[in-house]
Amino acid sequence: MGLDIKIPIGLLFTILGLLLAIYGLATSGDAELYRRSLDINVNLWTGLAMLAFGVFMLATSKLTSKKEE
Amino acid sequence: MELSFNLSWIDYLIMLVYFGFVLGIGWTLKRYMKSSTDFLEAGRSIPAWITGLAFIATNLGALEVIGMAASGAKYGMATVHFYWVGAIPAMIFLAIFMMPFYYGSKARSVPEYLKLRFDEKTRGFNAFSFAVMTIFASGISMYALAMLMETLLGWDFNFSLLVSAVIVLVYVYLGGLTSAIYNEVLQFFLIVIGFAPLVILGLINIGGWEGLQESLVEVAVRNGYEGGAWSHSWKYMGSTGSNPMGVEWMGIIVGLGFVLSFGYWCTNFLVVQRAMAADSMAGARKIPLIGAGPKMFLPFLVIIPGMIAIALTTMPEAGFELPLKGNSYDYDKVIPVLLIHYFPTGMLGLGLTALMASFMSGMAGNVTAFNTVWTYDIYQSYINSNKSDKHYLRVAQLTTIFGVLVSIAAAYMARMFNNVMDFLQLIFAFINAPLFATFLLGMFWKRSTGHGAFFGLISGTLAASIHHGITAPAGAETLVKGGWMGTVVHTYPSEMAQNFWTAIYAFTAALVLTIIISLATRQKKSDEDMKGLVYSLTPRIREEGIVWYNRPVPLSILIGIMAIILSIIFW
Numbered sequence A: 001m002g003l004d005i006k007i008p009i010g011l012l013f014t015i016l017g018l019l020l021a022i023y024g025l026a027t028s029g030d031a032e033l034y035r036r037s038l039d040i041n042v043n044l045w046t047g048l049a050m051l052a053f054g055v056f057m058l059a060t061s062k063l064t065s066k067k068e069e
Numbered sequence B: 001m002e003l004s005f006n007l008s009w010i011d012y013l014i015m016l017v018y019f020g021f022v023l024g025i026g027w028t029l030k031r032y033m034k035s036s037t038d039f040l041e042a043g044r045s046i047p048a049w050i051t052g053l054a055f056i057a058t059n060l061g062a063l064e065v066i067g068m069a070a071s072g073a074k075y076g077m078a079t080v081h082f083y084w085v086g087a088i089p090a091m092i093f094l095a096i097f098m099m100p101f102y103y104g105s106k107a108r109s110v111p112e113y114l115k116l117r118f119d120e121k122t123r124g125f126n127a128f129s130f131a132v133m134t135i136f137a138s139g140i141s142m143y144a145l146a147m148l149m150e151t152l153l154g155w156d157f158n159f160s161l162l163v164s165a166v167i168v169l170v171y172v173y174l175g176g177l178t179s180a181i182y183n184e185v186l187q188f189f190l191i192v193i194g195f196a197p198l199v200i201l202g203l204i205n206i207g208g209w210e211g212l213q214e215s216l217v218e219v220a221v222r223n224g225y226e227g228g229a230w231s232h233s234w235k236y237m238g239s240t241g242s243n244p245m246g247v248e249w250m251g252i253i254v255g256l257g258f259v260l261s262f263g264y265w266c267t268n269f270l271v272v273q274r275a276m277a278a279d280s281m282a283g284a285r286k287i288p289l290i291g292a293g294p295k296m297f298l299p300f301l302v303i304i305p306g307m308i309a310i311a312l313t314t315m316p317e318a319g320f321e322l323p324l325k326g327n328s329y330d331y332d333k334v335i336p337v338l339l340i341h342y343f344p345t346g347m348l349g350l351g352l353t354a355l356m357a358s359f360m361s362g363m364a365g366n367v368t369a370f371n372t373v374w375t376y377d378i379y380q381s382y383i384n385s386n387k388s389d390k391h392y393l394r395v396a397q398l399t400t401i402f403g404v405l406v407s408i409a410a411a412y413m414a415r416m417f418n419n420v421m422d423f424l425q426l427i428f429a430f431i432n433a434p435l436f437a438t439f440l441l442g443m444f445w446k447r448s449t450g451h452g453a454f455f456g457l458i459s460g461t462l463a464a465s466i467h468h469g470i471t472a473p474a475g476a477e478t479l480v481k482g483g484w485m486g487t488v489v490h491t492y493p494s495e496m497a498q499n500f501w502t503a504i505y506a507f508t509a510a511l512v513l514t515i516i517i518s519l520a521t522r523q524k525k526s527d528e529d530m531k532g533l534v535y536s537l538t539p540r541i542r543e544e545g546i547v548w549y550n551r552p553v554p555l556s557i558l559i560g561i562m563a564i565i566l567s568i569i570f571w
Helices: A006-026 A042-068 B009-032 B036-044 B048-057 B062-104 B110-117 B120-153 B157-206 B208-222 B249-267 B269-276 B281-302 B304-312 B331-342 B347-383 B389-416 B418-432 B435-444 B450-470 B495-520 B552-569
Strands: B471-473 B490-492
Touching (some): A006 A042, A006 B009, A006 B347, B009 B157, B009 B347, B036 B157, B036 B347, B048 B269, B048 B281, B062 B110, B062 B120, B062 B208, B062 B249, B062 B304, B062 B331, B062 B347, B062 B435, B062 B552, B110 B120, B110 B435, B120 B157, B120 B331, B120 B347, B120 B389, B120 B418, B120 B450, B157 B269, B157 B281, B157 B304, B157 B331, B157 B389, B208 B304, B249 B418, B281 B304, B281 B552, B347 B389, B418 B450, B490 B495
């Protein structure tokens, strides 16, 4: 099939990861917001994890397409 | 705790981006949909790791996520039996023994295999019951999701129902099975990333694994069991009275492990369809095993949250409250209530997106399986045969719309008449329970005949309904729970125990009667007809020269050992 599924997965995780991480950074001083998550900035950490996974997916998809060429 | 939360722009933005991507995948795949094979069988060309994840993602629908967490709270660690005793051995069996016949026979669906192996009436019975069942299953899960959104977020029932249905409709309509499978992989990763932080936060809150076990001792004692009843999987399975599930090891191994799980994972077209979309026989056999790897660890994602939720009820200082339904906990609310309890704005959007993703992967699975069975096994077989492939492609696309519309109707029906749905699910359980016996005999005993299979299946279904009619779980109030024949000859300690034993009786009846009737009737299929369909008439698959990690047997042994190790750790 012509579509490499790693590309949309990579893109989605990169975009959502960036969104969450930036939102997490911007709200990092908001103690009230993060009280429910036990004073942990879950937005930032989850965002970074998603970003890492997204970039990994994109990187491996590019590598495989190079090999095929 | 009041359920206070604020969905803000960031939460909605996350949901919108996700919706955009699932629709985008469907849109991109649209131009590849040239034949009915592309649309209904994904052109049999998808790499194994993708279908392997789709294989378990389609089963990770919202009902499973919500239901497994509910069981985790209600029964504790013993819920893992659905995975380590139930799913894993069945997936191994499917890969090693059954996939060669499904994939090798060139059947396009599970009912079609039954036609090739047995006869038209066996196929017809399976195709019709399966089609009705999948459509109602997708309607029930739509109803469940829309109800959750309504009670927790105050979203309009009609709104969330229609939005989720339309999105699934559009991406399946555009890209068929390929689109469903690709989206299932995306949804799988989203479900993991959306729920994993919940488990981590919950464990931190409760003092780690040790803290969780200590709190669960209190839960067990409070309910009148020994201290470890909530935190051990096997230790309290010696008798039905010592664990909250009300089952013993025999019911677990035979009822759940053998009959129910093998029946589900090996004969349900919903999951088997994913493996049949593989690009090669080796791929098809690897798919259930690739799925089994992550499947083994899903309990940590879906069952542990339930255990955390019930443990938190012993810690008033955590400020967590599980909503009540009558005078017991409303276990189905575990996941959403935990999401709202721990996730701040932003993460909450992601968690809700994960919940919707799980709903969509389950529903799309039902819709695609329905499409194939309807188009090939009902429409092409009984309504309009010998048309061009273009015609069947068009029919398959229109069937997507039809299927989703009927699901929506079923969802509203579920809302109006709760009992009708319970009743329907019961009937389906009766039909499913004996199915594995039919396949087992069909694939491994060449003497089994069409009449044997058909009447064996019917008598298995009858046995299930009679067993259900003369037994009841303790405390049953409605006839849907059992005892509808008026006299109750046996009372099971729990509904789950009753289900397990209903399945065992149905399976045994189907097995015995299929054998007897087969011996009494003539085999109409010649050995040549059954080549590739029956074990003894099919050439062995040669796998010399394939590295060990690509061969099903070594992979299965590895997975089996891992599941046993997990069972020992969480004994």
